[in-house]
Amino acid sequence: MSPLLEITGLSVRSATKVLVDTLSLTLQRGERLGLIGESGSGKSLTALAATGLLAPGLRASGSVKLAGREVVGAADRDLDQLRGKAVAIVFQEPLTALDPLMRVGRQIREPLRRRARRDGRPLSGQALDAAVLAIMVDVALPDPVRIARAYPHELSGGQRQRVAIAMAIACEPDLLIADEPTTALDVTTQAEIMALLDRLVRDRNMALLFISHDLPLVASAVEQVIVLRQGVAVESGPVARVFSEPAHDYTRSLLSAARRFDAALEGRQ
Amino acid sequence: MSDVAASPNRRRGIVSLTLMAGIMLVGLHIAIGLLTLVWLPYEPNAFTGGRLEGASLAHWVGTDRLGRDLFTQLMIGSRIALTVGLGAVAIGATIGVSIGILAAFASRWLDDALAATLDILIAFPTLLIAMLVVAASDTASLGSAIVALGIALSAIVARLTRILAKRVLVMDYITAARTSGSSWPKIVAIHVLPNIWPTLSVNFALQFGLAVIAEASLSYLGLGAPPPNASWGRMLQEAQGTVYTAPLGAIAPGIALVSLAIGVNLLADGLRARIDAARTLS
Numbered sequence: 001m002s003p004l005l006e007i008t009g010l011s012v013r014s015a016t017k018v019l020v021d022t023l024s025l026t027l028q029r030g031e032r033l034g035l036i037g038e039s040g041s042g043k044s045l046t047a048l049a050a051t052g053l054l055a056p057g058l059r060a061s062g063s064v065k066l067a068g069r070e071v072v073g074a075a076d077r078d079l080d081q082l083r084g085k086a087v088a089i090v091f092q093e094p095l096t097a098l099d100p101l102m103r104v105g106r107q108i109r110e111p112l113r114r115r116a117r118r119d120g121r122p123l124s125g126q127a128l129d130a131a132v133l134a135i136m137v138d139v140a141l142p143d144p145v146r147i148a149r150a151y152p153h154e155l156s157g158g159q160r161q162r163v164a165i166a167m168a169i170a171c172e173p174d175l176l177i178a179d180e181p182t183t184a185l186d187v188t189t190q191a192e193i194m195a196l197l198d199r200l201v202r203d204r205n206m207a208l209l210f211i212s213h214d215l216p217l218v219a220s221a222v223e224q225v226i227v228l229r230q231g232v233a234v235e236s237g238p239v240a241r242v243f244s245e246p247a248h249d250y251t252r253s254l255l256s257a258a259r260r261f262d263a264a265l266e267g268r269q
Numbered sequence: 270m271s272d273v274a275a276s277p278n279r280r281r282g283i284v285s286l287t288l289m290a291g292i293m294l295v296g297l298h299i300a301i302g303l304l305t306l307v308w309l310p311y312e313p314n315a316f317t318g319g320r321l322e323g324a325s326l327a328h329w330v331g332t333d334r335l336g337r338d339l340f341t342q343l344m345i346g347s348r349i350a351l352t353v354g355l356g357a358v359a360i361g362a363t364i365g366v367s368i369g370i371l372a373a374f375a376s377r378w379l380d381d382a383l384a385a386t387l388d389i390l391i392a393f394p395t396l397l398i399a400m401l402v403v404a405a406s407d408t409a410s411l412g413s414a415i416v417a418l419g420i421a422l423s424a425i426v427a428r429l430t431r432i433l434a435k436r437v438l439v440m441d442y443i444t445a446a447r448t449s450g451s452s453w454p455k456i457v458a459i460h461v462l463p464n465i466w467p468t469l470s471v472n473f474a475l476q477f478g479l480a481v482i483a484e485a486s487l488s489y490l491g492l493g494a495p496p497p498n499a500s501w502g503r504m505l506q507e508a509q510g511t512v513y514t515a516p517l518g519a520i521a522p523g524i525a526l527v528s529l530a531i532g533v534n535l536l537a538d539g540l541r542a543r544i545d546a547a548r549t550l551s
């Protein structure tokens with residue numbers, strides 16, 4: 001069977017710069033891959049290119065095959081069929097990931113209804129409401145009935161991120177892309193969200209592309225990693241090997257920075 | 270994890286003094302405008318008193334140089350001003366929002382071309398554009414004044430819509446909607462328009478004020494509604510020759526015009542304050 005996501009020689013260019021440089025990666029169904037690198041290394045652009053959602057000023061070249069279909073150069077109309085079925089994204093910043101003027105329940109309901117209609121089993125009325133609540137329970141949102149009626153600004157950061165995750169899994173994607181889903185959260189909430197993602201990915205047998213600059217976090221969530229530096233993949237392999245025997249100086253510097261940070265945290269306790 | 274915080278009702282509680290004053294002034298004109306549909310003190314074109322009479326119990330703000338009741342004309346003026354304001358804003362909003370959304374989605378060069386065109390149009394005074402449009406349609410009527418002002422306002426609305434829509438379109442929730450396969454028309458309807466509406470509505474109130482003043486100017490220049498319609502602008506123009514002997518004829522429509530313009534601006538300011546307060550809450 002062909003891989004779920006197969007990126008070959010992907011480059012992303014702006015008018016003046018090469019932002020992602022001939023990147024290749026493969027992700028099978030049910031696999032979990034980490035994409036790590038410092039801020040500005042091109043992680044988010046890779047995720048957007050994989051779904052054909054790059055900003056108008058950016059151009060992708062090379063090949064991205066999502067569920068066997070070519071994404072680079074494909075028409076929006078063809079991609080719409082693929083999106084929300086093959087792939088969904090959870091974004092970095094939970095504040096801008098939710099529409100500030102729409103009730104939370106409706107934001108989950110929209111992708112849910114769309115997915116159901118496409119599968120030829122349209123949901124509406126009470127069945128749809130019940131499905132929304134079921135997903136909210138699944139992502140462990142407390143008091144789902146009340147939260148469904150709330151606006152995003154009435155929720156905590158962790159709750160907002162749970163809503164964003166609920167919106168993504170409402171699409172029942174084969175691949176979930178999580179773009180630094182915990183960066184904006186405090187450490188305790190971070191751990192909760194990671195545990196939730198881990199459970200959902202296993203329960204629903206989704207593949208996971210986990211994007212982060214936080215090495216320990218990545219290590220706990222995925223099996224394989226790719227290290228990205230200024231748009232170039234400098235290293236890749238199983239998590240354990242990359243972390244125990246980093247082959248590239250950049251990976252080593254990322255690791256030692258993370259260790260120093262951990263040591264500093266422990267020293268304070 | 271914290272609980273669900275403030276209830277959305279709290280936002281609705283913020284009705285400032287400014288907003289109240291605006292609502293009252295505009296409401297007064299609306300009430301008068303509606304009243305003229307069913308009742309007037311006098312036949313508007315009947316000669317019901319002496320020429321250029323001062324204020325009296327029979328004629329609250331006197332009569333004009335033909336002996337017609339000025340208060341009756343003022344009341345009709347309210348209706349005309351509101352009609353023109355509403356009509357012009359409705360036309361300006363429809364054209365402007367459509368073009369603005371189109372520009373926000375357009376390819377780079379079409380967007381640049383639209384943006385430049387709008388900037389050039391906005392550089393011309395609203396009144397000048399309106400005069401050109403009226404001149405192009407050979408008979409001056411209430412309808413042509415409304416269309417002219419609506420077209421003149423649409424450029425301003427289009428530019429604002431374009432900027433606001435672009436700001437919304439880069440938000441992650443738009444990309445999220447796209448990844449879940451939502452279509453552009455649907456995204457415009459459920460995400461873009463609701464999110465730009467608060468700022469647009471304040472702008473529409475300001476445009477309304479502009480349209481009311483511009484209509485008075487058009488009428489003053491003889492390009493507005495023709496004679497049987499008593500527009501404040503035409504009342505001002507007719508009172509011009511007798512402003513020293515019968516000042517009320519000029520003062521009264523002046524006050525009517527200014528009070529509506531101020532009312533609309535207060536309303537816009539109050540709305541803006543309310544929206545800002547709601548934003549900081551979120």
Ligand SMILES: Nc1ncnc2c1ncn2[C@@H]1O[C@H](COP(=O)(O)OP(=O)(O)OP(=O)(O)O)[C@@H](O)[C@H]1O
Pocket residue numbers: 014019037038039040041042043044045046055057058092213
């Ligand atoms: N629309 C755009 N036009 C031009 N350059 C862009 C655009 N979007 C991103 N970039 C540039 O591409 C580079 C990579 O951006 P990207 O968002 O992928 O970084 P990232 O690895 O996700 O970083 P972070 O961890 O901060 O989210 C950055 O230098 C950024 O300035």
Ligand SMILES: [Mg+2]
Pocket residue numbers: 043044045092179180
């Ligand atoms: Mg990023």
